[in-house]
Amino acid sequence: MPENMLTADIGVIGAGPAGYSAAVYAVRAGFSVVLWGGPEPGGQLMTTNEVENFIGFPDGIMGPELMERSKQQAIRLGVKFIWDSITGIEKQADGFLLKADKEPGKVKAVVIATGAVAKWLGTESETKFRGKGISACATCDGFFFKGKKVAVIGGGDVAMEDTNTLTQFAESVSVFVRGEEDKMKASKIMYERAKNNPKVKFYFNTEVDEFLGDDRLKSVRIKNRTTGETQELPMEGAFVAIGHKPNTDAFKDFVECDDGGWIKVNVTATSVAGVFAAGDVADKVYRQAITSAGTGCMAALDAKRYLEHQN
Template sequence: MAKVYDAIIIGSGPAGYTAAIYAARANLSVLVFQGYQVGGQLMLTSEVENYPGFEEGILGPTLMEKMEQQARRFGAEMLPEDVTAVDFSRRPFVITSDSGSYLARAVIIATGASAKWLGLPSEQRLQGRGVSACATCDGFFFRGKEVAVVGGGDTAMEEALFLTRYASHVTVIHRRDTLRASKIMQERAFKNPKISFIWNSEVIEVLGEDAVTGLRLRNVKTGEEQTLTVEGLFLAIGHQPNTSLFRGLLQMDEAGYIIPVEHTMTNIPGVFAAGDVTDHRYRQAVTAAGDGCRAAIDLERWLESQAHEEALRQEALTSGEHSNQ
């Protein structure tokens, strides 16, 4: 007989690991599918300074390693593989990866979201060395420096305004000649003396060897190129929740974020969601971890209620048999 885990957790970011810590500590049998890229988005972040408890800051990969070790300490099993298929149509649920199929009484989806990137080799090479997709995570490191933000929506304006607290100047680069951001966000950005705009332009190369020194831009209308000297590049062209595997199974919004129906439970009883798969607003390590805690507690209580219902069913069957004799 194949082992049936009490909880299978898909994802190894702060939400997945926190859920694993809570579930394993509650004496549940737990298996975490870490994915081939273990540790989530924090693996791309050099220094994390706003996670409570680390007053000197901590490296993103180190923080994730600590969370993993803590989950292992309570008995959570780890599998560094991607999930390739799920079957939520029957119980126990079936979760499939490259190494086989695994059974679970309940599941927590914590597959996170991925920042959308420009897709340039130079951008990839300098990630964490001046290229970032999170101003609230990394803005502090650009005190007194000139930076650029790519994007034209509300997120881009929020990032640009936030960065003015630290940077000496922020240049917003947008492919069009008008912003998509709401009127109020546009007004705030236009009024801020530390923000300027380069219109109808795209980044075609990030310059620098070990750190960002500038950007090569191309005007999309004229084809004209120019170099912009900056020490930081922030991408604000959106995030993509990693939920394609669950499309058609779970209730989602248009962008693909999972919509929980009761607390952290999805529209399928016994399947829970935590972290950036449900959160397009905050997207912080600490909020994801809080979500993982909530999902694990919800899962534990749901399993208890299932066991209680099963006991009542058995009791009713037994008393029915006795009355028939």
């Protein structure tokens, strides 16, 4: 074994709510645990401000603070942190080799908790107003737009669900769809539910030309894709709902994934015995911090049961 090879009972891959929770439960169960944190220590919550729906914080908590506290909790309990990315997993006779550029590891069971990333439009003005009016999570941030005019960008089922969620808070919801109405990606039932809500207005064949404002988003300039005609609509919120990508590039040839790349699980068990998955990487439906922490706990307890049966 190379000199710099780390060893542990359980290797956790990912430093978001799922990874931290899995690591805490695994170490509290008496196992040695190494956690590889990857490209974004703290995960998606590092990119948000106030988290108001994580239970136990009556006044809300800033996303980065929630993650820093989770990390400190794991460190205090004895989790070893490595700020390196795992590039692949190999099954070996006595466990798993976790490949990494700098600090690979040898473990007996694995929890994959590498999360997902929202797809963004990728424009400069979108980046400028992210967290300042622009979000990719209606369930998380819709509440902050009570009585305001908001937009949804996208024409799939998630965009329709976000639209319906936002009608509970917003004064109006404008939905910008690139394609024509008869080519909507969303299922008919989801589309009709959104369309029939009096607060909702659809703009088809339309794309965002520019997000505008000063320190926060104030309006959205949209463009008709056929005529090139533009119009500026006052808007304090915009929700980009054009999909998510699970972080499974390093594992998709090792564990079974669905067509979208999400890891297939039976509760938390993947297609490979001894390898478990938790959080957004195996959940395209709920994608919340609390559900990720919950499945992280479950994955650690499933790994514990697996290891107990190995002995």
